[in-house]
Every structure is written in structure tokens, then in C-alpha cells.
Amino acid sequence: MLRVVSGVSLVAERGQVTALLGANGAGKTTTIECAQGLQKRTGGSIILLGQDPDTAGAALRARVGVMLQDGGLPPSARPIPLLRHIAGMYQDPWPVDELVARLGIDAFSRTSVRRLSGGQKQRLALAAALVGRPEVLFLDEPSAGLDPQSRQLVFELIAELRDRGMAIILTTHLMDDAQRLADYVYIIDAGRNVAEGTVAQLLRHELAAAGAQHIRTLHFEAEPGLDLAGVLPADVEIRETRAGSYSATGALTPADLAAVTAWWADRGIMPASMSLAARSLEDVFLDISGREIR
């Protein structure tokens, strides 16, 4: 038996955005497809609105909205007739005109699905998932193919629906999505969840694990081949990531920054750029699930 996912355990609450964060192939889609009843699981248990999705009927499906990664929309269909058709499957759907205006679908309402851009398709697929006014919404990679404007539009709507009490479960491999949208994050790796928490908790947890309060990364660009050995404490990791581009990560103190700038001053080095950043969710993610390409 092929075990793609074993050891994923998660809870999604109403009024929250729950993100499943992981690299491609980590098991995110398999996990939520089991929760949607699209894939039969061979073990474990899933409770969706108090029911088992594998044996659920139309009443449960009406309360759950699904946006698939590949869209699942017929290529020859036009957006508005398609949405009206899907709306007809519900007793009390979201008025199609309103949804169309809200997601900017009226701008391409005459175009068939196969001719839509990636972002337009994603917006239409989101509308199709929402037209039944679901209590639970599954979004598989919702920001794939979205241009910045569409992304803003979609993210605002997701946040608003969350505030209205919808339980939203999304998968993403984009840290930025999780950081911007998620109330609670599960990091999935090789079919298991390896870490969980709010974004703040995940970041704090990593800081605590490092035994320091101010893990920062200092980036600067200057001439290639500089040897910074001895300028900063030994536990600060210094790398020249590419020629002339340096990063120093660790529990940096104000004194460390002064030491670096004094070192530059001694040698007459004027960096082309410099920046200081706290750790991002991406750093946490890479530390947990490894940096190798799978």
C-alpha cells in the first residue's frame, strides 16, 4: 500500500483561515482531498461539520465549498451561465450578479473558460466554490497564477469571509500567503505535519529554540571576497551568497552592527546596499523541512 499521507493531524475552526504549508509533493492536496471526500483514505479519521466526508450526502456537500487546484471548470463554458448553473444546485445561493461584481468576473463574462488567463480562471473557480455560501471553504493553492491586483482582491474577500465565520482551509507553498492570510499554520512535510501554530508562534518558537531573542539577518552588497572572520561573534553565520553579496544570520546585537560598520569605515568600504531583517516564515519552513530539492 502506498502511504502518501500518514501522520497528518489538524483542526480547522470556524472564523479562521487554516493554512497547510508545504513543498510540492508534501501531501497537502491529498490531505484536503480526503477531507473533501474526493479521495478514499485507507486509515485515520476525518470529521467535517460532524460527519464523515466519505459517506456524506448532498446536505453536507451544500455546506462545503471547494476550489480545486486545476479549477475543474468546463473549458467551453462561459463564466456567468456556468455560475448560474452551479448556483442552481443550492437552495439559497449567493446571488450570482453580486459574486460576479465582487470578483471582477463581469470584465471577462463573454470569454470561454479555455481562453481565460490563469488569474481569471482562479477568480471564477473561487466564485464557483463560494456560490453556495459555504460554511467551510477548501482552497487548493488559491493564489496560483494570480496577478498582484487579483491577489489583493481574493485575499480581501477571504479575510472578509473569515470574519463572517467561515472556516477556510487553504494549501500553499508560498510563505507569503500563509503569513498574510493564515490564523493558524500547519507545516506539512513528506506526508506528516512537522510543526504548527500561529505565524507568530512559529516564528517565536524558532527563536526560542535558537536560545536567543533577536535572530536577525544582515544583508549587504559590497566588493567580492571580503573576509569578515572575527568581526562578528563566532555563532553568527556569515556567508557570501554570491559574489559581493553577504549575509550574516544570528543573535545580532546593536554592538555587532556597530562593529560591522566600524570595520567598513576602517577599510573605506561603502556598501551598495544593506538591510536588516527578522526571520521570516520561509526561514522557519526551510529549517524544518530541509533545504534540499525534492
Next chain:
Amino acid sequence: MSSVPATAGTPLGSGPAPLLRRILLQGKYETVTMIRNGEQLILAIILPLLALVGLTVTPLLDGLGSSRVNIAVPGILALCAMSTAFTGQGIATGFDRRYGVLRFLSTTPLGRAGLILGKVLAVLAVLLLQVLVVSAVALPLGWRPSVPGLLPGFLLLVLGAAAFTALGLLVAGTVRPEATLAITNLLWILLGALGGIVIPAERLPALAQAIVHFLPSGALGQALRDAFLHGSVNLAAVFVLLLWTAIAGAAATRWFKWN
């Protein structure tokens, strides 16, 4: 960007529409999609009409019954069932599967069963349209079906559509859509020419004669000819059609892959 939508105050959660309405809606949607598709229309309407005209102007069927058109029409109706239920519906379902349409719709209140029933309804609706068009052409050409054979004839046509629908779903649900396209089109031509559907078994090569009675095409063609020409029910052919429906239906249920 509008800030607050008009539905901001409405509670979340909607019940499903009633079962019958969901199935009828899906049936209507699939019917319109089928009729709007140019290739499907050629397969479903134009080619059967061309075959009908061809069989009435050539002496191919002479000597087999009261008139050329009377022998030709039952076979043409059987061909219509094969076009719509097997080839047309099979190809459409294969590509719906490829594009994830089946998976998406199965997450809506429609569900998998509703989706299949909607497809069956669409097949029946298009078949009705085909019967009307073929009749409108055949009656002026002198088609005079046996009156007592009409009801059994049309019921057998529906049974034949059921057998071909099950076969179409079996192919569409188990191989890639490109392969479905090739297989269903090829079988349409092979069975149409040599499967005993429009050309009765006695006019086929000896090798074909031995097997056509066991094929869904030969069984449906013969059953319809017996009904519309003589007003009789060919029980052996009915049995063959029932068997194909049951076996293909069970196989499709067992092996149909939704993604």
C-alpha cells in the same frame, strides 16, 4: 473595490436544491453543451441523415423488406443511439474528467450519482431530438413503421442507449481522453459499417455474421428492425442488450476513475 457586499449580514450555509431539480438542471446543462458542440452535431445528426439518404438511394438493402426506407430507418435510429450515448457522451465525459470537471461537480450538492443521472438525461434528450429529425426526414421518404411495434421499438432504443452509455462511461472513465476519442470514433465506424447496426447481418461478410448478434450494435439494430418492421420483440437481442448494460455498467462502476 467595494467594501461590504450586500450579503454581508446573511448567515453562511445553504441547503441543497431538491434532488430532482439538481438532476434536471445537470441534464439540461449537458444537453445544451452537447447540442452546441459542432462535432457532436455532425456525429449525432448529419452523419445518420447522410447514411439514411445513402441507404434509400442505393440498392444495398433491396430484398430485405417492404421498402428501402423501412429497413433503413430502424438501423439509423440505432446508429443515433450509438453516436450520442457511446461516442459523443464518452468523449465529453473523458475530457470532463481530464479538466477536473467531474471532481469539482462531485463536490457540489449534485454529487457523483447526480452527475451520471444528468448525463443519462442529456443522452435521452438528444436521442429524442434525433428521433424527431430522423422521422421528419424519413416519413416524407415513405417510412411506415409497424404501429404495434412503435412502443416496444422506442423502449428498445432506450435500452440500447443505456447499453451504449454504460460502455461510453467505461471507456471514458478508464483511459486518457485522447484514447477515448480514438476508441469511440473507431468503434463507431467499425460497428456502423460491420456491426450489424444499419446493414443487417445477412448482408455482411460471413465472418461478421457469426458475431454481430452478440454485439450491442447488432442486437440493437436487429431488435429495432424486428419491432419497427414486424411489430415483434426479439427476445434474444433484448437479452444481449441487457447483458451488455449490466456488464459494462458494473465494470464502469468498479473501474471508473474520477481523476
